[in-house]
Amino acid sequence: MxxxxxxxxxxxxxxxxxxxxxxxxxxxxxxxxxxxxxxxxxxxxxxxxxxxxxxxxxxxxxxxxxxxxxxxxxxxxxxxxxxxxxGIELLPGVARLLAALAEAGWAQAVASSAPRENLTLLFELTDTTRYFSAIVSGDDVSRGKPDPEVFRTAAARLGVVSTQCVVLEDAVAGVQAATAAGMVSVGVTLAGHHSAEALRTAGAGIVVHSLETVVVGQLASLIAGRM
Ligand SMILES: [Mg+2]
Missing domain, CATH: 1.10.150 (DNA polymerase; domain 1)
Incomplete structure (x- = not known):
């Protein structure tokens, strides 16, 4: 369970x-x-x-x-x-959700194909470094998304199993990677690179325009749906 x-x-x-x-x-x-x-x-x-x-x-x-x-x-x-x-700004809803998840005691990690140096700089510029207990970058994995390696590695570093995780993603390949890792996911269409339908087809449990509308309880329910 x-x-x-x-x-x-x-x-x-x-x-x-x-x-x-x-x-x-x-x-x-x-x-x-x-x-x-x-x-x-x-x-x-x-x-x-x-x-x-x-x-x-x-x-x-x-x-x-x-x-x-x-x-x-x-x-x-x-x-x-x-x-x-x-400079660079967090997308709408991100700062609030990061803080709400931390407040609720969730573990948070980054799972990105970007180089580690780029990620470190972005977190400094957006003042978000403190939220992430693990950062898995493109330098840490040998296979990019849609391979599940990056998400599996992030979960392992947090010490959680895949059924305890929710993935936040904007790309079809990323949602596919989450699905392949046995994780539920939220698809975000705001950046506009992938359609809601494509994200749903890839396996996203919820698709939203932005993270402004997402609350912690909703993510917990999404995970609980897998129990
Ligand atoms: Mg992306």
Whole structure:
């Protein structure tokens, strides 16, 4: 039987914060430095893909792994510079829900494909570091979402089982990963990259426009539904 403590596992990009414009700025600066063309259409066509795929699709189809790594690092440095320069805000409802879950004694972790350095900076800039007992980044897992590894690792680090967890996600691949990990999930459509229907089909137990409407009791009920 599932019993408290319950845990919330947070996706970051598109759920906790909307970082799309910072990624656009970073790729624009990267492309300008190397005199490559880079447009909004290029950005849209590669949004959500991993850096090596983006680099090969847009800039150098024959780029070997080490070049992809170096160029990817360069882009991520520009991303962190853009975040530090422009600042970043939590999406609506996030600050309240983080605090309410902490108040209710839930464990909270981050489960993101982003590099650890990016995540650390985002939590500093949004003053949210204290909420997370575990941070699982793209550096900590070998397989990205929709593989369940990132959520399983986060649950293990919190010392909870999958049936005690709820995942907060904006992406179809993320909801699929949660489902594959045996976890219930909430799909958030605000960032606008995935439709409510697609998130539901992927297995989301609840789909909301933003986290403003979500309360702790609702998440507990979602988990209890699995008991
Ligand atoms: Mg996301």
């Amino acid at each position: 599932t019993e408290p403590p319950f845990a919330a596992l947070w996706d970051v990009d598109g759920t906790l914060v909307d970082t799309a414009e910072l990624h656009f700025d970073a790729w624009s600066r990267f492309a300008a430095d190397l005199s490559f063309p880079f447009t909004r259409a290029d950005f849209s066509a590669t949004f959500g893909k991993r850096n090596p795929e983006i680099i090969r699709q847009l800039f150098d189809p024959a780029a070997p792994d080490d070049k992809c790594h170096d160029w990817g690092e360069r882009k991520e440095r520009y991303y962190r510079a853009a975040a530090a320069e422009k």
